[in-house]
Amino acid sequence: MENKLHNALNALKKECLRITPEKPGFANEHAAEIRFAGPAYAESGDKAPICSGCGKPLSFVFQFKTEQDAKLKLSGALHVVYYCFDCVPIGRPDDEKGQWLIKSYSEASAGKFVGGTGVNPLFKPCLCSMQKVFVLPDYETIENDYPEVAALCEELDPEDPVSVYEEEGLEVGCEMEPFTRVNGYPAWIQGQGTQVCPLCKHDMEFFAQVDSESAVDLMWGDAGCLYIFRCPKHPEQLAIEMQCF
Numbered sequence: 189m190e191n192k193l194h195n196a197l198n199a200l201k202k203e204c205l206r207i208t209p210e211k212p213g214f215a216n217e218h219a220a221e222i223r224f225a226g227p228a229y230a231e232s233g234d235k236a237p238i239c240s241g242c243g244k245p246l247s248f249v250f251q252f253k254t255e256q257d258a259k260l261k262l263s264g265a266l267h268v269v270y271y272c273f274d275c276v277p278i279g280r281p282d283d284e285k286g287q288w289l290i291k292s293y294s295e296a297s298a299g300k301f302v303g304g305t306g307v308n309p310l311f312k313p314c315l316c317s318m319q320k321v322f323v324l325p326d327y328e329t330i331e332n333d334y335p336e337v338a339a340l341c342e343e344l345d346p347e348d349p350v351s352v353y354e355e356e357g358l359e360v361g362c363e364m365e366p367f368t369r370v371n372g373y374p375a376w377i378q379g380q381g382t383q384v385c386p387l388c389k390h391d392m393e394f395f396a397q398v399d400s401e402s403a404v405d406l407m408w409g410d411a412g413c414l415y416i417f418r419c420p421k422h423p424e425q426l427a428i429e430m431q432c433f
C-alpha cells in the first residue's frame with residue numbers, strides 16, 4: 189500500500205521554482221531580475237499604472253520570469269505584477285478591471301530600465317534566491333482530482349490521511365509547505381480556484397503564486413496569497429486570484 193502511494197506521488201510531483209526574498213535593497217543592475225517591491229521594471233515611454241477603482245497608482249509587488257536553464261539562469265518574458273491594496277481585487281469575474289495589472293516584457297534588460305513606477309513605501313524591496321524544488325497538490329486538491337490517491341492515504345490511516353500524505357510527500361522529495369513559486373502546483377488557502385480565458389473560455393493554468401512575505405512586509409489580506417493564471421493557448425492572457433484566511 190505504502191509502495192503504491194510512493195509511486196503515485198512520484199508520478200504526480202512537479203518541479204517548480206521556489207523564490208525566497210533575501211537580499212534587501214534595489215540597484216539598477218538588478219532591474220530586470222526576479223524581485224519584490226521597489227521600482228517596477230519599466231522601459232522608456234511606460235507610464236505608472238493607475239488603479240481604475242480609486243485613481244491611485246497601483247503598487248508594484250513582484251516580477252518574475254519562467255524559463256530557466258539547469259543553472260537557474262532565467263530567460264523569456266519578464267512579468268511585472270501590480271496590485272491595488274486599497275481596492276483589494278480578488279479575481280472574481282465581476283471585479284472591476286484595472287485594479288491589478290501584469291505587464292509582460294519579452295526582452296527586459298537592466299540596460300533598458302528607466303524610472304521607477306509602482307513604488308509602495310510600505311514594502312521593502314528585496315532581491316531573491318531561487319531553488320528548483322518538487323511540489324505536490326494540496327490534500328484538498330488530491331481529494332477532488334485524484335480520489336484514488338486520497339483512498340490510499342485513507343487506507344493507511346483512516347484517522348489522519350492528511351499526515352500520511354504529507355509524510356509520504358516529504359519521502360518522495362517534495363516541499364510540503366506553501367511558498368512563493370513559479371510553475372508546479374498551487375497551495376490553495378480557500379480551495380481550488382479557477383480562471384477562464386476571456387478569449388477562448390477555456391480554464392487557465394496555474395502559473396505562479398506570491399505568498400505573504402514578511403521580509404518584504406507584504407501581506408495579502410490576512411496571511412493570504414496571490415495566485416496567477418495563464419491561458420495555455422493565449423499566453424498573453426493572465427489572470428489573478430487572491431485568497432486569504
Ligand SMILES: [Zn+2]
Pocket residue numbers: 239240241242243244272273274275276287
Ligand atoms: Zn484602487
Ligand SMILES: [Zn+2]
Pocket residue numbers: 385386387388389390419420421422425
Ligand atoms: Zn485562451
